[in-house]
Amino acid sequence: MPYMTNMFGNAASRNHAFGWQAEEAVDYARDQIAALINCSPKEIIFTSGATESDNLAIKGVFEMYASKGNHIITATTEHKAVLDTCKHIEKIGGKVTYLQVNAEGLIDLNELENAITDKTILISIMYANNEVGVIQPIREISAIAKKHGILFFTDGTQAVGKIPVDVEADGIDLMAFSAHKMYGPKGVGALYVRRKNPRVKVTAQMDGGGHERGMRSGTLNVPGIVGLGKAAELAKQDMESDNARISAMRDRLERELTTIEESYVNGSREHRLPHVSNISFKYVEGEGLMMGVKDLAVSSGSACTSASLEPSYVLKALGLSDDLAHSSLRFGLSRFTKDEEIDYAINHVKEAVAKLRELSPLWEMFKEGIDLTTIEWSEH
Amino acid sequence: MAYSDKVIDHYSNPRNVGTLDKSKASVGTGLVGAPECGDVMRLQIEVDENQIITDAKFKTFGCGSAIASSSLATEWLKGKSVDEALAIDNMAIVEELALPPVKIHCSVLAEDAIKSAINDYRVKNGLPALELAKTHH
Numbered sequence: 063m064p065y066m067t068n069m070f071g072n073a074a075s076r077n078h079a080f081g082w083q084a085e086e087a088v089d090y091a092r093d094q095i096a097a098l099i100n101c102s103p104k105e106i107i108f109t110s111g112a113t114e115s116d117n118l119a120i121k122g123v124f125e126m127y128a129s130k131g132n133h134i135i136t137a138t139t140e141h142k143a144v145l146d147t148c149k150h151i152e153k154i155g156g157k158v159t160y161l162q163v164n165a166e167g168l169i170d171l172n173e174l175e176n177a178i179t180d181k182t183i184l185i186s187i188m189y190a191n192n193e194v195g196v197i198q199p200i201r202e203i204s205a206i207a208k209k210h211g212i213l214f215f216t217d218g219t220q221a222v223g224k225i226p227v228d229v230e231a232d233g234i235d236l237m238a239f240s241a242h243k244m245y246g247p248k249g250v251g252a253l254y255v256r257r258k259n260p261r262v263k264v265t266a267q268m269d270g271g272g273h274e275r276g277m278r279s280g281t282l283n284v285p286g287i288v289g290l291g292k293a294a295e296l297a298k299q300d301m302e303s304d305n306a307r308i309s310a311m312r313d314r315l316e317r318e319l320t321t322i323e324e325s326y327v328n329g330s331r332e333h334r335l336p337h338v339s340n341i342s343f344k345y346v347e348g349e350g351l352m353m354g355v356k357d358l359a360v361s362s363g364s365a366c367t368s369a370s371l372e373p374s375y376v377l378k379a380l381g382l383s384d385d386l387a388h389s390s391l392r393f394g395l396s397r398f399t400k401d402e403e404i405d406y407a408i409n410h411v412k413e414a415v416a417k418l419r420e421l422s423p424l425w426e427m428f429k430e431g432i433d434l435t436t437i438e439w440s441e442h
Numbered sequence: 443m444a445y446s447d448k449v450i451d452h453y454s455n456p457r458n459v460g461t462l463d464k465s466k467a468s469v470g471t472g473l474v475g476a477p478e479c480g481d482v483m484r485l486q487i488e489v490d491e492n493q494i495i496t497d498a499k500f501k502t503f504g505c506g507s508a509i510a511s512s513s514l515a516t517e518w519l520k521g522k523s524v525d526e527a528l529a530i531d532n533m534a535i536v537e538e539l540a541l542p543p544v545k546i547h548c549s550v551l552a553e554d555a556i557k558s559a560i561n562d563y564r565v566k567n568g569l570p571a572l573e574l575a576k577t578h579h
Binding site: 345346347348349350353354373383384385388420421422423424425426434437439440 | 445453456459461473474475476477478479480481482483484501502503504505506508509554558
């Protein structure tokens with residue numbers, strides 16, 4: 063907080079004491095973050111958040127390594143910050159392969175390897191998915207990338223600070239993450255850029271004063287960075303004990319909620335973040351269900367609020383039918399979640415599902431044994 | 443997104459939830475929408491010999507606004523003549539429930555359900571189905 067109220071120095075102003083103080087604070091944060099992901103502090107580039115980091119990594123590699131090739135491999139379940147950046151790459155002459163995932167949400171390593179061409183310069187696969195929490199086989203992916211001399215970038219937004227991430231052991235060349243996903247402030251994040259074995263460079267996407275080793279110009283967000291550093295330190299310290307508790311609560315929540323008839327857990331249960339659960343309650347629409355449990359922090363794969371009416375592209379990529387995707391809820395737990403809150407969630411979701419099924423013509427048809435796929439639904 | 447008080451009221455206390463006997467000639471059933479679109483409404487009316495709607499029931503799979511739109515429609519239908527029911531416009535539902543632009547399709551679906559139920563009733567009773575003005579989705 064003092065960096066917002068009475069310590070006004072600019073971390074890039076090296077010729078006066080106010081600047082030194084700010085620089086010292088930023089350097090301290092860099093150390094805290096480096097300790098969390100096992101890298102050198104010099105390998106951390108501060109940004110405004112994971113979206114900017116995703117953009118900087120993909121566009122920056124595409125430009126920097128243009129002489130080597132123009133092909134990028136990613137997956138259909140990536141965050142929009144990656145997918146939309148890849149679409150941009152395609153517009154400016156790049157080629158992108160979008161790998162499918164299986165029903166568990168995992169990419170196929172053979173497909174990955176088969177997609178590699180002599181023009182491939184980057185593999186961009188997220189560490190863990192934001193909607194279903196599925197963790198990709200990061201070490202196997204990086205081994206393939208290394209074997210073919212291709213850089214490996216991972217969007218680590220959901221994983222960093224939540225599960226152990228070690229850029230050395232995991233073989234990661236670039237990694238995006240943000241502070242607010244690990245209980246830190248919003249509007250600040252970072253991009254890890256490997257400095258040796260190999261030395262990776264990205265072309266800056268913002269021109270200016272050459273901050274952050276020339277890769278990201280712009281005055282540093284000192285209060286945000288201090289917050290990110292502290293969040294990283296706390297995450298490192300508490301992760302293990304937090305996760306044991308959080309995953310036990312998540313498992314209990316899931317066990318109870320799947321006693322509801324016609325409910326299904328989406329995505330791999332084995333390769334998954336400890337705090338995420340994504341469940342479909344068939345014949346109940348997700349947004350309607352959210353309204354019934356509005357004091358719970360849940361989200362739905364039914365994007366009825368968007369004009370498109372398209373349900374979650376992630377759940378569809380896992381092979382869920384549109385109607386099951388519309389019936390999904392994503393539960394996110396945190397270190398602040400209490401057992402009583404899990405009890406509350408279990409009771410309220412059960413009640414709301416039962417109530418909405420009483421209202422649901424689809425549930426009535428299902429109970430009468432009518433096959434919903436045989437009905438001619440009106441165009442809509 | 444904030445829901446209006448009226449949407450919350452209809453969602454929390456939906457009126458006229460249920461099922462009428464669709465085999466009866468006096469009952470018209472409208473089933474509109476599709477599960478893959480995240481909205482299905484079933485609206486039923488019971489019509490007496492004077493062409494007055496004596497009962498209306500609904501069941502809806504959908505968001506709060508879809509549930510509220512169909513619940514409100516059943517309230518409005520009861521006691522109306524079939525001709526009056528045909529005149530119900532989706533924009534009246536939008537106004538009554540203060541639906542935001544992204545939820546207008548819920549009111550359109552409710553209007554479609556009303557018209558579809560009336561047509562079902564007409565066809566069952568030997569009347570030609572009405573050519574309904576195309577609504578926008």
